[in-house]
Amino acid sequence: MPKMKLHFEDDLDYQLRAIKSVVDLFKGQEISRSEFTVTYQPESGPQASLGLVENERGVGNKLQLIDEDIHDNLKSVQLDNGLAPSGTLASGDFTVEMETGTGKTYVYLRTMFELHREYGFTKFVIVVPSVAIKEGTYKTLEITREHFEALYPKAKGYEYFLYDSSKLGQVRNFATSSNIQIMVTTVGAINKKDVNNLYKENENTGGEKPIDLIKATNPIIIVDEPQSVDGALGKGKGREALDAMAPLCTLRYSATHVAKHHMVYRLDAVDAYERGLVKQIEVASLEVEGGHNKPYVKLIETSNRKNVITAKAELDVQRGKNIKREILTVEDGDDLEELTNRAIYENMSIGEINVRDDTMQVKGPQLDQTLRVGEAVGSVSGDAQKRLMIQRTIKEHLDKEMRFKAAGLEVKVLSLFFIDAVEHYRAYDEDGHQTKGKYAQMFEEEYAKLAKSPAYQTLFEKVDLSVEPQEVHEGYFSIDKKGKWQDTAENNQANRDNAERAYNLIMKDKEKLLSFDTKLKFIFSHSALKEGWDNPNVFQICTLRDIGTERERRQTIGRGLRLSVNQDGQRIRDNNVNILTVIANESYEEFADKLQKEIEKDTGIRFGVVDKDQFAAIRIEGENGQQEALGVDASEAIWTFLKDNEYIDNKGKVQDALRTVLKDGSFALPEEFAAHQNDVTDILKKLAGKLDIKNADERHTIATREAILGGEAFKALWDRIKHKTTYRVAFDNDKLIEDCAKSIQDSAPISKTRAQFRKAEIAIGQGGVEGKETAVSGFTSISENDIDLPDIITDLQDKTQLTRGSIVQILRESRRIEDFKRNPQQFIDQSAEAINRTKRLALVDGISYKRLGDADCYAQELFASEELTGYLKNTLQVQKSVHEYVVYDSAGTERTFAEDLEKNEAVKVYAKLPAWFKIPTPLGTYNPDWAVLIEEDGSEKLYFVVETKSSGWWDDLRHLEGAKIKCGEKHFEAIRAKDNPAKFVKATSVEDVMNHV
Numbered sequence: 001m002p003k004m005k006l007h008f009e010d011d012l013d014y015q016l017r018a019i020k021s022v023v024d025l026f027k028g029q030e031i032s033r034s035e036f037t038v039t040y041q042p043e044s045g046p047q048a049s050l051g052l053v054e055n056e057r058g059v060g061n062k063l064q065l066i067d068e069d070i071h072d073n074l075k076s077v078q079l080d081n082g083l084a085p086s087g088t089l090a091s092g093d094f095t096v097e098m099e100t101g102t103g104k105t106y107v108y109l110r111t112m113f114e115l116h117r118e119y120g121f122t123k124f125v126i127v128v129p130s131v132a133i134k135e136g137t138y139k140t141l142e143i144t145r146e147h148f149e150a151l152y153p154k155a156k157g158y159e160y161f162l163y164d165s166s167k168l169g170q171v172r173n174f175a176t177s178s179n180i181q182i183m184v185t186t187v188g189a190i191n192k193k194d195v196n197n198l199y200k201e202n203e204n205t206g207g208e209k210p211i212d213l214i215k216a217t218n219p220i221i222i223v224d225e226p227q228s229v230d231g232a233l234g235k236g237k238g239r240e241a242l243d244a245m246a247p248l249c250t251l252r253y254s255a256t257h258v259a260k261h262h263m264v265y266r267l268d269a270v271d272a273y274e275r276g277l278v279k280q281i282e283v284a285s286l287e288v289e290g291g292h293n294k295p296y297v298k299l300i301e302t303s304n305r306k307n308v309i310t311a312k313a314e315l316d317v318q319r320g321k322n323i324k325r326e327i328l329t330v331e332d333g334d335d336l337e338e339l340t341n342r343a344i345y346e347n348m349s350i351g352e353i354n355v356r357d358d359t360m361q362v363k364g365p366q367l368d369q370t371l372r373v374g375e376a377v378g379s380v381s382g383d384a385q386k387r388l389m390i391q392r393t394i395k396e397h398l399d400k401e402m403r404f405k406a407a408g409l410e411v412k413v414l415s416l417f418f419i420d421a422v423e424h425y426r427a428y429d430e431d432g433h434q435t436k437g438k439y440a441q442m443f444e445e446e447y448a449k450l451a452k453s454p455a456y457q458t459l460f461e462k463v464d465l466s467v468e469p470q471e472v473h474e475g476y477f478s479i480d481k482k483g484k485w486q487d488t489a490e491n492n493q494a495n496r497d498n499a500e501r502a503y504n505l506i507m508k509d510k511e512k513l514l515s516f517d518t519k520l521k522f523i524f525s526h527s528a529l530k531e532g533w534d535n536p537n538v539f540q541i542c543t544l545r546d547i548g549t550e551r552e553r554r555q556t557i558g559r560g561l562r563l564s565v566n567q568d569g570q571r572i573r574d575n576n577v578n579i580l581t582v583i584a585n586e587s588y589e590e591f592a593d594k595l596q597k598e599i600e601k602d603t604g605i606r607f608g609v610v611d612k613d614q615f616a617a618i619r620i621e622g623e624n625g626q627q628e629a630l631g632v633d634a635s636e637a638i639w640t641f642l643k644d645n646e647y648i649d650n651k652g653k654v655q656d657a658l659r660t661v662l663k664d665g666s667f668a669l670p671e672e673f674a675a676h677q678n679d680v681t682d683i684l685k686k687l688a689g690k691l692d693i694k695n696a697d698e699r700h701t702i703a704t705r706e707a708i709l710g711g712e713a714f715k716a717l718w719d720r721i722k723h724k725t726t727y728r729v730a731f732d733n734d735k736l737i738e739d740c741a742k743s744i745q746d747s748a749p750i751s752k753t754r755a756q757f758r759k760a761e762i763a764i765g766q767g768g769v770e771g772k773e774t775a776v777s778g779f780t781s782i783s784e785n786d787i788d789l790p791d792i793i794t795d796l797q798d799k800t801q802l803t804r805g806s807i808v809q810i811l812r813e814s815r816r817i818e819d820f821k822r823n824p825q826q827f828i829d830q831s832a833e834a835i836n837r838t839k840r841l842a843l844v845d846g847i848s849y850k851r852l853g854d855a856d857c858y859a860q861e862l863f864a865s866e867e868l869t870g871y872l873k874n875t876l877q878v879q880k881s882v883h884e885y886v887v888y889d890s891a892g893t894e895r896t897f898a899e900d901l902e903k904n905e906a907v908k909v910y911a912k913l914p915a916w917f918k919i920p921t922p923l924g925t926y927n928p929d930w931a932v933l934i935e936e937d938g939s940e941k942l943y944f945v946v947e948t949k950s951s952g953w954w955d956d957l958r959h960l961e962g963a964k965i966k967c968g969e970k971h972f973e974a975i976r977a978k979d980n981p982a983k984f985v986k987a988t989s990v991e992d993v994m995n996h997v
Contacts, residue, residue, distance in 0.1 A: 003511075003515070004511045004512065004514050004515035004517075004567060004569060005143075005511060005569045006143055006510075006511055006514075006565065006569040007565075007568070007569045007570050007571070008106060008144060008147045009571060010147070010151055012103070014102065014267055014275075014277065015102075015103055015106065015107050015110075017081070017265065018096055018098060018107045018111075018265045018267065019107055019110055019111045019114055020114075021077050021080075021081060021096070021264045021265040022094065022096065022111050022114075022115070022251060022264060022265070023111065023114045023115060023118055024073060024076070024077050025070060025073050025074060025077060025094060025249075025264065026063075026065060026070070026073065026115070026118070026119055027073050027076075028065055028069055028073070029063070029064055029065050029118075029119045030064060030119070031118075031119055031120035032062045032064060032119075032120055033059055033060065033061065033062050033120055033122065033178075034059070034060040034061065034062040034217075034218065035057050035058065035059060035060070036057075036058040036060060036216045037056075037057070037058065038056045038057070038058040038172065038175055038176055038208070038213065038216075056176050057176065058175045058176050058213065058216055058217065059122060059123075059175070059176065059177065059178050059217070060123055060175075060216055060217035060218050060219075061121045061122065061123050061217060061218045061219065061220060061248045062218070063218070063248050063249075067089050070089055071086070071088070071089040074086055074089065074094075074262055074264065077264050077265075078262075078263065078264065079617060079629055080619075081264065081265055081266065081617075082617035082618070083263050083264070083265075083266060083617070084263075084613075086262050089262075090261075090262070091250075091261060091262070092247065092248070092249040092250060093249070093250045093252060093261040093262060094249060094250070094251055094252065094261065094262045094263075094264050095226075095252045095257055095260055095261045095262060095263045095264065096108070096251065096252065096253050096264060096265045096266075097254065097255065097257055097263065097265065097266040097267065097268060098253065098254075098255060098265075098267045098272075099255045099267055099268060099269045099271070099272035099273075099277070099278060099561070100255045100278075100534070100555075100558030100561050101272070101277070101278040101279070101534065101558060101561030101562040101563070102267055102272050102277050102278060104224075104253050104254075104255070105136070105137060105140045105224070106140070106144065107253070108126075108222050108224070108251065108253050109140065109141065109144060109148070110148065110151075111222075111251070112124045112180070112182065112220070112222070113148055113151070113152045113155050113158075113180070115220065116152070116155055116180055117152060117154065117155070121220055121248070122177075122178065122179065122180050122181060123174065123181050123217040123218070123219040123220065124180070124181065124182045124183070124219060124220050124221075124222060125182075125183045125184075125185065125214070125219045125220075125221050125222070125245060125247075126182065126183070126184045126185070126221075126222045126223075126224060127185055127186070127187050127190070127221060127222070127223050127224070127229055127241075127242060128184070128185070128186055128187070128223075128224045128225065128229065129186065129187055129224075129225050129228035129229045129238075130186060130228070131186060133186075133224055133225060134162065134184055134185070134186050137184050137224065138160070138162055138184055139510055141160045141182065141184070143510075143511065155180055157179050158179055158180035158181075158182065159173070159177065159179055159180070159181055159182065160181075160182035160183075160184065161174075161182075161183060161184070162184050162185070163183050163184065163185035163189055163190070165189065165196065165197040165198060166197075168197060168198075168202050168204045168205055168210050169204045169205075170183075171183075171198075171205060171210040171213055171214065172204065172205045172210075172213060174213070174214065174217070175213040175214070175216060175217055181217075183214075183219075187229045187238050187241055187242075190241045190244075190245075191237060191241050197210070198210050198211050199211050211244060211245070214245050214246075215244070215245055215246040216246075218246055218247065218248040219245060219247055219248065220247060220248050220249055220250075220251065221242055221245060221247040221249075221250045221251070222250075222251045222253065223242065223250060223251070223252045223253065224253055224254070225253075225254050225256075226252040226253075226254055226257065226258075226259070227254055227256055227257055227258040227259075229242075230258070230259065255269070255558070256555075270686055271686075272561075274686070276573070276575060276578075277563070278561040278562065278563065278578075279539075279560065279561050279562070279563065279564075279578040279579060279580040280575055280578060280579050280580070280694065281557060281561075281579075281580050281582065281694070282579055282580070282581050282582070282694040282695065282696045282699065282871075283581075283582045283583075283584055283694075283695060283696060284392055284396065284581055284582065284583045284584070284696035284697065285584055285585075285586060285695075285696075285697075286385060286388060286389055286392070286583070286584070286585045292316045292323045292325075293344075294344070294378035294379075295316075295336070295342075295344050295345045295348055295364070295377070295378045296314070296315065296316045296325070296376065296377070296378035296379055297313055297314070297315060297336070297348075297362050297371070297376060297377050297378060298313060298314040298315075298371070298374075298375070298376035298377075298379070299311060299312075299313055299358075299359070299360045299371040299372065299373050299374070299375060299376070300312040300313060300314055300327055300373070301358070301373060302353055302354070302355045302358050302359070302360065302373070303355065304355045308331075309331070309332070309353050309355055310329050310330065310331050310353065311329070311330050311331075311350070311353045311360045312327050312328070312329055312330075313327070313328060313330050313350070313360065314326070314327050314328075314376070315328055315336065315339065315340050315345075316340060316342065316344075317339070317340045317341065317342070318340060318341040318342050319341075323342070330350045330353075330360075331350065331353070332350055332351065332352060332353055333349060333350060334349060334350040335348075335349055336348040336349060336350070336364075345364075347364055347365055348362065348363065348364035348365075348367070349362075349363050349364070350362065350363075351363045351368075351370075357372075358372060358373045359371060359372055359373075362377055374545070383438065383442075385585060386439065386442065386544050387442045387446065389542055389543075389544060389583050389585065390417070390439065390442050390443050390446055390542065390544070391446040391449075391450070392542075392583050393415050393417065393522075393540050393542040393583050394415075394443070394446055394447050394450055394522075395450060396415075396539075396540050396581045396583070396696070397413055397415045397521070397522070397539070397540050398450060398456050398459060400413045400539050400540075401413050401459055402455075402456065402458070402459065403867065404577070405458070405459070406867065407866075407867075409566065409572070409577065410516070410566045410567040410568075411537060411564055411565070411566050411567075411572060411577065412514055412515065412516055412521070412537050412567070413521065413537060413539050413540075414513065414514075414521055414522075414523065414535055414537045414538045414539065414540075415521065415522045415523070415538070415539065415540035415541075415542065416523050416525070416535075416538050416540070416541050416542070416559055416560065417439070417522065417523065417524045417525070417541075417542045417544055418525060418526070418541070418542070418543050418544060418545060418556060419439055419524055419525070419526060419544045419545060420526075420544060420545035421526070422437075422475070422526055423437055424437045424438055424439045424544075425437040425439045425440050425475050425524045426440065426475055439524065439544060440473070440475075440524075443469070443473055443522065444469040444470060444473075445469075447468075447469040447472070447473075448465055448469050451463070451465050451468065451469070452465065468519075471519045471520075472519055472520060472521045472522055473520070473521070473522035473523070473524065474520050474522075474523060474524070475523075475524040475525065476523060476524070476525045510535065511569075513535060514535070514536070514537055514565060514567075514569075515567065516567060534558060534559045534560065534561070534562055535559070535560075535562070536562040536563060536564050536565045536571075537564050537565065538559055538560035538562075538580070539560065539564070539579070539580060539581060540560075540580075540581045540582075540583065541556060541557060541559060541560050541580065541581075541582050541583070542582075542583040543556060543582070543583070543584055543585065556582075557580060557582055557595075560580045561580060563578050564577060564578055574915070576869070576915065581696055607687065608653055608654045608687065608688065609651070609652045609653055609654070609687065610639060610642060610648050610652040610653075610654065610684070610687055611639075611652060612632075612635060612636045612639045612652070613632050613635050613636070614635060614639065614683060614687075615630055615634070615635040615638050615639075615676070615679070615680055615683060616629060616630055616631055616632045616634075616635040617629050617630070618630040618635075618676055618679045618680070618683075620675070620676070621748075630676065634673070637673070638669065638673055638676075638680060639652070641669065641670060641673075642658070645657075647661070654684075654687060654688045658684065658688055659688050662681065662684060662685055662688055664896065665893055665896075665988075667681060667684070694871045694873070695871070695872075695873075698871045698872040698873065699869055699870070699871050700869065700870065700871075700872070700875075701867055701868070701869050702868040702869065702870055702875070702883050702884060702885045702887060703883070703884050704863050704864050704882055704883055704884070705879075705881065705882060705883065705884050708880070708881070708882050708909055709860070709863055709864065709882050711909070713908050713909045713933055713941075714860075714882055714909045714911070714933070715860065716933070716941065716943070717909060717911075717931055717932075717933040717943050717982075718860050718931070720943045720975075720981070720982035721931055721943070721945055721972070721975070721982050722857040722858045722859075722860065723851050723852065723854075723856070723857050723975040724851075724852045724856040724857055724858065725849040725850055725851050725852060725919070725920075725971050725974050725975060726849070726850055726852060726920075727847055727848065727849045727850070727920060727921070727922070727967070727970075727971075728847070728848060728850075729843055729846050729847050729848075729922055730846045730848065731842045731843070731845070731846035733806075735842075736806075736838070736839070736842050737806055737809050737810050737813065738813065739838045739841075739842065740810045740814075740834065740835045740838045740839075741809075741810045741811075741812075741813035741814040741815075742814075743834035743835070743837065743838045744810065744811075744814040744816060744830075744831050744834045744835070745814050745815065745816060747830050747831070747834050748830065749819075750816075750819035750820075750822050750823050750826055750827050750830065751822070751823060751826075789820070789821065789824055790824055790825075790828070792811070792820060792824070792827075792828055793807055793808060795828050795832075796811075796828065796831060796832055796835070799828075799832035799835075799836070800832055800835045800836055800839070802835065802839075810835065811831075814831075840923070840960070840963050841963075843922050843923065843963070844963045844966045844967060847921075847922065847967055847970060848970065848974075849967075849970050849971045849973070849974035849975075850974060851974050851975045858916070858917055862914070862916060863882055863883075863911075863914070866914065866916055868883060868887065868914060869887075870885060870887035874887060874888060874889070875887050875888070876888065876895055876898050876899065878898060878901075878902055879902060880901065880902055880907060880908070880909055880910055881898075881901075881909075881910055881911060881912065882909070882910075882911040883911070883912070886898040886912050887912065888912075893948055893949065893988065894912075894929070894948065896989070897930070897948050897989065897990060898912070900989065900990035900991075901930075901932065901990055904990055904994070906934045906935060906936065906994070906997070907932060907933070907934055907990070908933050908934065908935050908941075909932075909933045910930060910931060910932040910933065911930070911931045912929065912930060913927065913928055913929060913930060913931055913945075915927060919967070919968050919971045921963075921964050921967035921968070922967075923960060923963055923964050923967070924960075924964065926964040926965065926967060926968045926971075928945050928946070928947050928968055928984075929946055929947050929948045930944075930945070930946040930947075930948065931943075931944070931945055931946075932944045932945075932946055932993065934993070934994070934997055936997055942981075942983070942997055943981065943982040943983065944982065944983050944984075944985050944993060944996070945972055945982060945983070945984045945985070946985050946986075946987050946993055947965055947968070947984070947985070947986045947987070948987055948988065949986075949988065965986065968984065969984050969986075972984035983996065
């Protein structure tokens with residue numbers, strides 16, 4: 001079997017947009033570089049004995065733009081991305097927010113190559129907060145080299161290295177090489193201290209201080225996880241270490257920014273989740289019932305507000321006849337029997353609460369215990385709960401292996417355990433020999449039990465179960481100089497060295513870990529993997545410790561959010577495969593609620609609140625054909641409409657009335673804003689609901705209804721739609737060129753660079769400095785005769801994949817080449833869009849399908865053999881369908897359609913067409929929604945394939961989905977015949993379908 005090798009996709013729109021957002025900050029910059037003198041003291045030879053010094057040229061980044069240019073570019077980028085424009089250019093720090101698992105590292109690495117291609121920048125420093133992230137970044141640089149050199153041939157030979165204070169010759173090469181240079185370092189390694197060689201004169205750098213060589217290059221600094229870098233060295237120290245390198249600019253990448261700086265791109269947790277860019281999340285919660293037989297106290301948090309010290313503690317409280325576990329606020333001296341109304345707490349009280357150490361004392365008969373956050377007394381045996389969680393994790397793991405195997409998916413499943421202490425997984429005896437800790441023993445025992453279960457025999461047919469349980473799990477922890485594992489801490493150089501020994505193992509084996517050739521499938525770790533390591537095939541995360549601190553849920557689940565890959569290293573994009581199961585010791589509702597609060601705190605998203613300027617950044621086409629923002633006034637008008645219709649209250653809080661109309665698809669804006677209906681609806685859907693986290697215990701397998709599946713009615717329906725087809729595309733090349741030229745010809749006018757004056761009164765008062773705009777002049781065109789025209793043919797080739805000859809002919813026939821000279825980039829972008837739109841139309845217009853032989857069809861038996869799963873909250877129990885439940889994505893359109901099918905007496909049988917029913921198209925496969933049999937007047941049977949959407953945009957072939965639906969329509973035309981009168985229908989309701997009867 002060939003070695004596992006990850007493949008990288010170079011055309012993901014959200015990644016390209018993040019890259020472009022940074023590159024466009026420097027629009028107007030010409031390709032250039034700076035040069036400076038670097039001294040060199042030879043180490044040996046006759047010159048060394050004479051003490052002679054040679055000089056060498058250093059090469060650095062050179063910024064030609066002034067602050068006003070950067071600020072103008074920044075505001076333009078922010079407006080394009082729907083972000084609030086920065087009033088001033090407060091710093092050279094720019095922020096990119098990308099949710100964990102969406103390719104943040106790939107994005108900032110590729111951004112470097114784009115900056116080199118566009119502007120000639122060559123010096124980059126990547127600063128990270130921890131050894132884990134440093135090793136992960138270095139590994140990504142290794143496995144992406146072939147990919148990036150293919151994308152950027154002129155960048156071949158680029159160099160990257162991990163900063164090492166004992167190898168300062170690398171810093172000299174960083175300064176003098178004309179190739180792209182990438183230095184990767186932790187912030188701790190560049191902290192200015194007396195012991196740091198970076199700030200000392202060194203013979204390997206010609207007697208100069210290495211930091212001075214770096215400063216002379218004006219590097220572009222990329223900060224990975226800046227919220228950790230800034231605070232990694234104490235107050236302000238991380239920031240000082242960055243500024244010491246005199247960066248041209250600082251690009252900050254994270255999912256959880258604390259200081260936002262100038263935000264240029266945002267792909268937040270909700271966007272990533274809703275767009276399917278990361279795994280879906282489900283929680284398997286361990287909840288204990290009836291465990292109230294001991295006086296239970298758990299410390300949740302401590303607090304000091306207005307000098308009143310309190311704690312939040314979880315207690316078993318008597319409420320009438322019921323005992324309920326509740327979180328109460330307690331103070332020093334509180335009587336627990338009185339608080340809980342339970343005699344079991346007799347003579348127990350709260351002792352000292354220490355906010356600094358996050359501890360709380362609990363006193364009672366033969367009891368004086370100090371609890372840390374997350375710790376408890378009187379709970380059901382902690383080890384018993386941990387064993388159950390380990391067992392559940394193994395079961396979830398094996399269930400996924402079974403499901404993937406049945407589906408023919410070559411996807412290796414990994415599970416990750418976060419534990420509270422290394423000694424609970426591996427301990428050491430008196431002679432220093434490693435022994436199994438209690439978690440390792442629990443794992444092996446529970447794994448062996450499940451492996452012997454009849455349910456999993458197909459996975460263990462030729463497996464030696466006396467050895468297997470020991471080989472499939474391993475731990476990754478810090479390693480001291482003697483080779484012993486220890487809890488992870490990076491608070492000094494010795495501990496950082498210990499951590500690095502551990503990360504070298506797991507980071508360098510990332511691809512090996514994904515291969516079936518490696519038996520390891522279950523990984524145990526302490527906090528070592530909290531940041532910096534993730535793996536696309538982590539499908540289970542089990543927290544054998546309490547999740548307490550803020551951001552910890554996001555960091556924990558972030559280790560498994562990335563979309564999975566198969567054995568060819570290709571990304572899998574299937575929501576039925578990409579499900580991350582979190583096994584937690586808190587309730588599903590509590591986990592979801594706290595995760596949402598973390599997202600709100602980290603990202604600034606206010607779930608359930610609509611701001612007055614919420615819609616201001618929506619892009620619209622202006623009178624001159626240029627894209628511009630909808631604006632604050634129009635946004636406030638939409639906000640007022642929402643309030644007047646009681647969709648929101650006076651503070652903008654979403655009301656149930658809005659959630660209802662958004663779910664059933666009946667939400668509509670006034671006529672004046674109808675053109676923005678889709679954009680406004682998308683924003684409101686994001687704000688109106690909570691993050692959709694599914695409960696693993698509600699997932700169930702959907703059974704087929706055998707009476708319908710085996711009945712004559714469904715067989716007759718299936719026989720008419722089951723046939724497969726092949727397609728061919730025929731189009732007239734001359735006509736394509738003619739149509740492309742016409743499309744460019746009909747595109748919006750291309751304007752010259754323009755300027756306008758804006759007049760404002762500046763008032764300085766006690767409230768600060770305020771500017772009030774009083775007048776705006778008209779636009780004045782500026783003639784730019786010094787523009788260097790780019791290679792339009794090559795650019796359009798890259799963007800459209802047409803031949804050079806075709807592009808030349810299209811441009812000639814468009815008769816708009818003078819517009820290219822007026823504004824080259826606008827013309828290239830507009831022309832590329834026009835050509836690609838015309839190509840899509842030509843593909844659909846020229847496609848024809850041919851039915852294959854009778855043997856080539858979708859087998860009806862697949863309904864029974866292909867497992868269908870769903871969650872209770874997204875399923876509807878039905879009677880006429882081939883499945884006992886309909887699994888729906890849309891609570892509005894699809895659920896309503898299924899309900900109406902059930903109610904309509906003319907509908908005899910139907911099926912929600914499964915994912916395996918795919919029609920090939922040149923634009924990707926197409927999966928129609930429904931197959932329906934309708935009986936008219938008690939005799940004539942009519943057969944339909946139905947595509948349902950909440951709106952009618954499907955007929956606009958400029959939309960990719962609309963074009964695929966059109967191809968589907970032609971597929972069903974090809975399989976129709978006198979004896980096969982199945983009709984393809986596009987509908988928003990069952991009533992629409994009945995209109996075709």
